[in-house]
Amino acid sequence: MNKQTVSIFLNALLLAILFLGVIGCKDDPIDEIIEDTLYPTTIYRLSEETLLQMRNDFKQRNPDVYTSLNQFGFCDMLEPGGKNGVSGGFTKEEAITAVKEFVAQNPEYTGVKNPNDLQFSRIESFTGYNDAIFWNFRTENQIINNIEIDYTGILFQTQNKKLVSCYGNHFPNVYIPKKFNFNIEQAKSKLLGKEIIHWDIGGNPYSLGNVAEEHLQKAFAKLIIIPVTTDEKIELHITWQIYLDSLYYIFEIDVMTGEIIREIPTIIA
Numbered sequence: 001m002n003k004q005t006v007s008i009f010l011n012a013l014l015l016a017i018l019f020l021g022v023i024g025c026k027d028d029p030i031d032e033i034i035e036d037t038l039y040p041t042t043i044y045r046l047s048e049e050t051l052l053q054m055r056n057d058f059k060q061r062n063p064d065v066y067t068s069l070n071q072f073g074f075c076d077m078l079e080p081g082g083k084n085g086v087s088g089g090f091t092k093e094e095a096i097t098a099v100k101e102f103v104a105q106n107p108e109y110t111g112v113k114n115p116n117d118l119q120f121s122r123i124e125s126f127t128g129y130n131d132a133i134f135w136n137f138r139t140e141n142q143i144i145n146n147i148e149i150d151y152t153g154i155l156f157q158t159q160n161k162k163l164v165s166c167y168g169n170h171f172p173n174v175y176i177p178k179k180f181n182f183n184i185e186q187a188k189s190k191l192l193g194k195e196i197i198h199w200d201i202g203g204n205p206y207s208l209g210n211v212a213e214e215h216l217q218k219a220f221a222k223l224i225i226i227p228v229t230t231d232e233k234i235e236l237h238i239t240w241q242i243y244l245d246s247l248y249y250i251f252e253i254d255v256m257t258g259e260i261i262r263e264i265p266t267i268i269a
Contacts, residue, residue: 033181039256041175041236045071058109062102064162072234074169075109075154087249089133090158092123092256098163099137099156110154111142121153134159143214147238149174149225165250174225174236180255185238188216196247198265208247215244226252226261237261 001180070076090228100115122138140151239252250264
């Protein structure tokens, strides 16, 4: 083999290697799924013995509160009734102070580390039976790494001059992977061709067509964390929330697995 033939052969081999290298570097989520054993953040149901101890501790620590703890050890509406408390009523500022004091005393049961981090989306007051004065508070959803966690607004209620109930929680120690397997464009591509089914007022399904490229190009998207709850555990899935405005539909796709975690129609017609 002469030098010219060898040179041609080597150049061809180099081009082949470069070509295969380019192909191998394609962003293909199916071939490059990273298995992250820390994901998703999972909270498991407590044993009955542990839960009984925690409920007793919560009751002793908060004798004026009639709500209790759910199977995961978080504040929940598990007991009926209410308490009159002492006469008179809180001012708004006093009620907010009572809420923050409760949170400071119960970080493991509310999931809130710093009471001053609480932001309220709703504050309202009303007078009830026997002129009892109530304040109701709802917090904003929890935010971690600039990502909202859905269903994490906490409800508090004061009656007269006592905080009497707490329902809901934030989540401590939420794990956010450093690298997602699916970026927003890869997540959108999983919806291409998917049929959109809506339901009318009578409960009858009807099709609005299939997801096309033009729908995906106009879609709004953001990251949101979805708690998926069963009797035994809570899993916190980080998802791309993709709003297909023209199809009146929302998909939420897991950033690590590519699975559709939730589908939400935005109209009933």
